[in-house]
Amino acid sequence: MSSRPQRPHGRPDAGRVASHLAVMGAVAVVMGVLAACLAIPFAGLVGVAAKDVSKGMVNLPESIEAKDLSQKTRIYDVNGNLIASLYDQNRINVPLSSISRPMVKAIVAIEDYRFYDHGALDLKGTLRAFITNQANGGSVQGGSSITQQMVKQTLLYQAETDEERKAATEETYARKIRELRYAIAFEKNHTKDWILERYLNIAYFGDGAFGVQSAARHFFSKNAKDLNLLESATLAGLVKNPVGYDPIDNPERAESRRNVVLDRMAQLGILTEKKAERLSSKPIGKTLKIETSPNGCQQSRAPFFCDYVVNWLLKDPVLGDTPKERRRTLNNGGLTINTTINLDMQKGADDAVSSHVFQTDQAIGGLAMVEPGTGDVRAIAQSRPMGKDKQGGETYLNYVVPKKYGDANGFQAGSTFKVFVLAEAINQGIPLSTTISSPQEMNIPDEAFENCDGPYAGDGEGWNVSNSTGSGTFDLYSGTQQSVNTFFAQLETQTGMCEPLRLAADMGVKVPLAQKVPSWILGVSDSNPLEIAQAYATFAARGLHCEPRPVTQVLDSSGQVLKDFAPDCEQVMPGATADAVNDILRGVMEPGGFGQNIAIDKPSAGKTGTNQNNMSVWFAGYTPTISTAAMVAGANEFGEWVSLNGQVVGGTYISEAFGSTVAGPIWGDAMAAASPNLPYEDFQAPPGDEIAGVLTSVPDVTGQAVEAATAQLEAAGFTVADGGQVNSEVEAGLVASTSPEAGTALSTGDTVTIYGSTGYVPPPATEGGNGNGNGNGNGRGRGRGRG
Structure with a gap:
C-alpha cells in the first residue's frame, strides 16, 4: 500500500471530488487520442464504440445500490460446535481491520498500486490499456482501477437475469464506461477503505472461495487477519484468474503468479528484493493447508437433524414472507443458528x-x-x-x-x-388398584365406547x-x-x-x-x-x-438477534x-x-x-x-x-x-x-391423597421409634395400626416388625400394623416343658405365665 496516510472514514476530500469532475472530459480526450493515432480500419470501431457509449450514458442511473453480499449460514450445536454450513457462495464478510496489512498491501500492489492516489479512473493505466487493446484487436481488458473492478463484481453479483449477467461481463467500451460512471458515484459517496473492503469481500479467489476470509480459511486454514506476506501474495495473485492460477490444480502457475506479486511489491519498495527472492524460492505446496467448507446438510455431522432445522426454520416468517425468501435468507444471509x-x-x-x-x-x-x-x-x-x-x-x-x-x-x-x-x-x-378381568380375547359392543358426541356408532x-x-x-x-x-x-x-x-x-x-x-x-x-x-x-x-x-436463537450476519425461540x-x-x-x-x-x-x-x-x-x-x-x-x-x-x-x-x-x-x-x-x-x-x-389406589412399597421402619415409624408410614399414604408388642432382639420400645412386611406393595390408604419390641428373646423350649408356655410362637404365652 502507498505510504500516504489513509483518509478517515466519511466523505471523500475536496481534491478527490474535484478530480471526478474532469473524468468525463478525460474520457473524451482518450477517445480523441485514439481517433487521431489509430489507423483508418479502427476508426469505424471507435465510432461504433462512441455511439454505444453515448446511448449508454444517457440511459444510465447516476449510481447503483451496493447490496449486502451473500454470506454462508452456520449452524451450531448446544455447545457452540459447528455442525453445518449453508451457502450459495462460500463467503464470510470481514471488515478491513480484520484483514492483515500484508494482504492489503499485496492486493493494492498488484491490482492498483496508485489506488489511494487517484479517483475512480487511473488515467495513465486506462489510456495505456485502450491503446494496447486496440493494437491487439480491440479487446477490452486491463487498466481498471480497484474501484472499477469492484463495480464489475457488484454488477455481476446483483444481476438477476441472463441479460444482466451478459451486460456485466461483455467486452465492450460501453461496459467500461458504465463501470466508470458507477465507480465515480462510489468514490463520491464512500471512502477508499470502504471500497477496498468491499472489493476484498466480493472478489472470487477460486475453488469455491468468495472473499478473502473464506479464501484464507480454505487455502491456509487461518483467518484473513493472520495472513503472512507469502500467503497474502498467493491470494492477491489469484483474483486475476482464479481458475488458471488455482494453487491446488495448477500449483506451478500459481507459484509463478505469486512470485510476480512479490516482485511487484519489491519494485514498489514494500519489501526488499532480497526478501522477495527468498520468499519466491519456497514451493507453494508447502505453504498450503487446505480446509474444506462442507455445504449443506448431507455433509453435516448430523445430517437429518440439520435437515430438520432447515425445514423447521422455513416455516418461520422471521426469515421472509415466503418459503422462497426464507430459503434465500438461509443460504445467503450469513446467519448464525444456535440449535x-x-x-x-x-x-x-x-x-x-x-x-x-x-x-x-x-x-x-x-x-x-x-x-x-x-x-x-x-x-x-x-x-x-x-x-x-x-x-x-x-x-x-x-x-x-x-x-x-x-x-x-x-x-x-x-x-x-x-x-x-x-x-x-x-x-x-x-x-x-382397580382390577379388571381381562380374557385372552373378547368382543366389546360399539355403544360401550363414548365419544365426544355420545355412544360411538x-x-x-x-x-x-x-x-x-x-x-x-x-x-x-x-x-x-x-x-x-x-x-x-x-x-x-x-x-x-x-x-x-x-x-x-x-x-x-x-x-x-x-x-x-x-x-x-x-x-x-x-x-x-x-x-x-x-x-x-x-x-x-x-x-x-x-x-x-x-433452534434456540437465530442471529443475522452482524450478530444481532433476529429471533429468540423460547x-x-x-x-x-x-x-x-x-x-x-x-x-x-x-x-x-x-x-x-x-x-x-x-x-x-x-x-x-x-x-x-x-x-x-x-x-x-x-x-x-x-x-x-x-x-x-x-x-x-x-x-x-x-x-x-x-x-x-x-x-x-x-x-x-x-x-x-x-x-x-x-x-x-x-x-x-x-x-x-x-x-x-x-x-x-x-x-x-x-x-x-390426590391419586386413588397408588401402590406404594411398605418402607422398612424396623428399629425406629414407634412415633417416627408411624409418621413415615403415614407420609407414604398408609393407615397405621398398633399391633402391640412382640418379643424380638430389637431394643425395647422400638419397632420390631410390620405387617405386611417391608417391600410389600399396597394401595394408598391400606393399613400397615406396627409391632413394638419387648427387647426380650425367650430361650429355646426344653424337653418336657409346658407346651402351652410358648406355643403361640411370639412369646406372649410365656410372658403371661411369668406374670
Whole structure:
C-alpha cells in the first residue's frame, strides 16, 4: 500500500471530488487520442464504440445500490460446535481491520498500486490499456482501477437475469464506461477503505472461495487477519484468474503468479528484493493447508437433524414472507443458528441405531431424544443415511420427524398410545388398584365406547380385541406393565374416547378423524420417534408438555438477534397424574418388566409398542431429564411396509418382533451412552391423597421409634395400626416388625400394623416343658405365665 496516510472514514476530500469532475472530459480526450493515432480500419470501431457509449450514458442511473453480499449460514450445536454450513457462495464478510496489512498491501500492489492516489479512473493505466487493446484487436481488458473492478463484481453479483449477467461481463467500451460512471458515484459517496473492503469481500479467489476470509480459511486454514506476506501474495495473485492460477490444480502457475506479486511489491519498495527472492524460492505446496467448507446438510455431522432445522426454520416468517425468501435468507444471509443438538448424545444415537439396523436391511431404524421441560431436541438418528443411492440404502426422507419437516408418513406406534388412556383414567379418579378381568380375547359392543358426541356408532359388529401377553385379572399397574389389550379396551369404556384423544392432542399426538375408533389406543395411526419422545417427555416433566424445539436463537450476519425461540410449554395434566404414570411405567424397567434388560443406571420408566403383524415395533422410555423413543419398521427395497417377522435385521434373524426385543436394545444403547452425562434424579412419588389406589412399597421402619415409624408410614399414604408388642432382639420400645412386611406393595390408604419390641428373646423350649408356655410362637404365652 502507498505510504500516504489513509483518509478517515466519511466523505471523500475536496481534491478527490474535484478530480471526478474532469473524468468525463478525460474520457473524451482518450477517445480523441485514439481517433487521431489509430489507423483508418479502427476508426469505424471507435465510432461504433462512441455511439454505444453515448446511448449508454444517457440511459444510465447516476449510481447503483451496493447490496449486502451473500454470506454462508452456520449452524451450531448446544455447545457452540459447528455442525453445518449453508451457502450459495462460500463467503464470510470481514471488515478491513480484520484483514492483515500484508494482504492489503499485496492486493493494492498488484491490482492498483496508485489506488489511494487517484479517483475512480487511473488515467495513465486506462489510456495505456485502450491503446494496447486496440493494437491487439480491440479487446477490452486491463487498466481498471480497484474501484472499477469492484463495480464489475457488484454488477455481476446483483444481476438477476441472463441479460444482466451478459451486460456485466461483455467486452465492450460501453461496459467500461458504465463501470466508470458507477465507480465515480462510489468514490463520491464512500471512502477508499470502504471500497477496498468491499472489493476484498466480493472478489472470487477460486475453488469455491468468495472473499478473502473464506479464501484464507480454505487455502491456509487461518483467518484473513493472520495472513503472512507469502500467503497474502498467493491470494492477491489469484483474483486475476482464479481458475488458471488455482494453487491446488495448477500449483506451478500459481507459484509463478505469486512470485510476480512479490516482485511487484519489491519494485514498489514494500519489501526488499532480497526478501522477495527468498520468499519466491519456497514451493507453494508447502505453504498450503487446505480446509474444506462442507455445504449443506448431507455433509453435516448430523445430517437429518440439520435437515430438520432447515425445514423447521422455513416455516418461520422471521426469515421472509415466503418459503422462497426464507430459503434465500438461509443460504445467503450469513446467519448464525444456535440449535439444541448435543453431539455426544447424537453420536450415541447414531451408533445405537446403526449397530442394530443396517442401512441395506429390509427395515428402518430411528430414534429421537428430547429434553423434558424445554422440548429441546438433543438427537435424532436413523439407519438409512442421507443420499440418493437407494440401492445402497440411502434416502432423503427423514423418518424420525413429523411429515411436514421430513416428508415421511411415519409408522404405526402400537401400544405406546395406551398411556393416553392410562393418564386420563387417573385424571378421572379411577383408582390405580382397580382390577379388571381381562380374557385372552373378547368382543366389546360399539355403544360401550363414548365419544365426544355420545355412544360411538360403529359398524354394529363391535371391537374384537385379543391379547398377545396372556389373560388374567389386572390392575392399572400390572395391566400397563404387561400391556394387556383387553384390559385397556375395557378401561377405555370407563374413560370414554373423547378425553383420552383430547389429552393425546395436548401432548402433541393428533389422531386423524378417520382413525378415532375404539382401537386407536393400539397405535393404529402413524407417528414418528420425535412425536412419541416429546409426548413421553410430558410425563417426565410432571405434566408440562413442550413442543419440540430444535433452534434456540437465530442471529443475522452482524450478530444481532433476529429471533429468540423460547420453550413453548403448557401444563396439560396435574403433576400428580404424571407422577402416577411414572410410578406405573418405571415398573417396566424393573425386574420382571419388559425393559429390565435395557435399564440404565438412572431411574427410568418406559413402554413398549408393537403393531399388528409386527410391521413396526417401539420402545419409548425416559428419565426425569431425557426422553427417548426408538423404532424399527419393516420396509423392502420398493418402499413397501412389510412384517419384521422372518427378517434379518442388524445381522440378527427375527422370528417374531417385539418392542422390547428389537427396538428396546437401540433405546438401551443410546441411553447408556447418554447416562454418564445425565444427573441422578428420581421421579416424584405420586401423592396418595390426590391419586386413588397408588401402590406404594411398605418402607422398612424396623428399629425406629414407634412415633417416627408411624409418621413415615403415614407420609407414604398408609393407615397405621398398633399391633402391640412382640418379643424380638430389637431394643425395647422400638419397632420390631410390620405387617405386611417391608417391600410389600399396597394401595394408598391400606393399613400397615406396627409391632413394638419387648427387647426380650425367650430361650429355646426344653424337653418336657409346658407346651402351652410358648406355643403361640411370639412369646406372649410365656410372658403371661411369668406374670
